Amino acid sequence: MERDVFISVDSQWLPVVQYVHLKSDIWGLFCIKRLFTKLQICGHISLPALLKMSQSVVGDDIVASVDLAVDSAIQSITVQTNSATTSTSSTVSNSSTSSHIIWHPNKDNVFVVSEIHCFLAINLIMTYIKYPNYCMYWSRNPALRMDLIADILSLKRFEKIKTYFHFVDNDEIPENNTDMFVKLKPILDILKETFSGTVTPTEYHSIDEMIIPFKGKRQEQNNTLSPNFGPIGNTVIRLCQRLEGKNHKIILDNLVTTITLLSYLKQKKIHVLGTIRSNRLKDAKSKLTDSKALTKSGRGSLSIATSNDNITVVRWVDRNIVHMVSIFAGGTPTDTVKRWDVKNHAHIDIKSPYAVACYNKFMGRVDMTEQIVTHYPHKMKSKKFYLRIFFHFYNVALVNAWILYKRDTERNISFGEFEASVASTVTELGSQ
Template sequence: MPSVRAYWEMETKHPTVCDVMSRDRFLKLLTLIHFQDNLNVSDDAKKDKLWKLRPWLQNLRKQFLCIPPEECHAVDEMMVPFKGKSNLRVYMPAKPHKWGFKMWGRAGQSGFLYDFDVCQGAENPDKERSDVGVSGDLVLKMTSTLPAGKNHKVFADNYFTSVPLVEHLKERGIHYIGTVRMNRVKDCNMMDEKDLKKKGRGSMDFRVNQDNNIIVRWFDNKAVNLLSSFVGIEPVGNVKRWDRKSKTHIMVPRPAIVETYNKFMGGVDLLEMLCALYKFSFKSRRWYMYIWWHTVTVAVINAWNLYRRDQKKLEPG
């Protein structure tokens, strides 16, 4: 509905909602709802910027993790739209909603969110830096709840990807594919982008390092660099692309690593798209209520995904 009150209005009322609770009672409960006893919270607990919402986030995350995980998972960032005042609000110009709260998430190919965390800004500066960097630590944190040695596969973009990260995941029996920035791959001499461009769209080059990780550079409209621990260029397939010169569609060679990455990387993006379809319309002076309502939306989408998964299993052969 476009507004909360619409569920109780005569022309648009929804029996599933209005027959259970009156409008005034629902709106009153929204103003009074709390997730933490403010009088019994220690000073150490209050160092957490999300301490007022922490019990809810912990229990919701625990419930998500009870669901058996899929084989392929994408790690990416999500945005909770918010334009009010808060120390946690960030600005991300590349996102559809540029202002809001940033969340890290691990979602399956179906869009089911298994693990998440709300970004609280920079970590403790006194903390010793790991060899995978701050972004790599986020992937390790999101995948720490995945069972080891079960042939799970993780996908992420070039913000997270590095060779040490791939090695850390490989030690736990988790495979990885991600786009990569070439300054994070040391001593790797790949064919220059200009040389690939001369060969035409679909040209590619690859290297295998000492740890059997594959680095692939593929030229489409521009060069794309990928790093993988389990997929290379074979088998090379074809993908349809529009050619401006001939003004017709042409078939362009595409390595297997690109096809696999495109197929399984969109889990978090799919979840964000589904959240955008059912945006909440209430307003509150308490900024953390926007995070809470967003997680309620995510929980409903997860429930729908779980229902669809169960329905497929119940369908006869």
């Protein structure tokens, strides 16, 4: 059975840090809950059967509240989008004609919930049916026109929603605001609330970074925690707050791993394993065998140093030198792994420490999620960075729902097919 991959949001830092095997999100639950409202979609599964499956995953109370939370989010987006139309007139560039269209507030700029559903469905379809220019979906050329999109929402209406798409009222944002994600706060709050009450954390978790593509210049560092471990270290601590005192195991990569951070998390009864950069080894560096001498001993050679507070550093020779640091895993027991020997043009067996085996087993699922999202990117151009973040979460939520679906139905369906089914259902919701 595949290990679940769920995203966790920290609104104070980009790139977004994710958990493996931790929490589902409201959009993922929305997709898994509403995907099969029509029996003909994706395998003829009935809604009662789906509800029973969902209850086994997240519990009766969570399933009962999913529709309410999703409807509330869509209603909120609709209200704030309509509010944006009455603030000021907007000027946008029409990509097909390069002329400027000025839209003034009037009855044509009032959007309804069904149109927001259609807008979300169209953006989803555009991730797996890709045109160089989004206007081509509405082309008068029958060889280009995409009826699946053009028949549910006009191009003019789509562009208006895209222009005014908002999550908060700009007039209510304080002038002294310092939170760059304030325009996404309602959505992030919904995600965080759902993360904290959906799935019970298991023993092992991994934290890794994920880049949201954006060409603008946006950066924020929140160093309000005490002690302060920098923006990335503080993000790890915030993500681990619900795990304190429960002896969970966290897997990190060398971007975030420091011995100081490990010591702090150890005090909170959170056990950490991760790769670490050589310039962060501190006193352990002098206790390990010199890298050059260890390299001469051949691949599979290792050196171990353990501190008084039981933090173990392992220096291991693979093709390059690898450093591992852990509270619960060390050099033993060792395992045998196969590596390609360039000199002899053959596979050879080398020793591998337990820390490396444990890291390889539980790390990398976030990267798999990123790989799937990268294959189905949301590439519509926008100067609004918060729309990039929103649609990124939208795509990742679909990956979450897909994993849940495959796990609990044991059906081998590709992500593209699953995404198309979700788009079909969201379109039907917009037509109701």
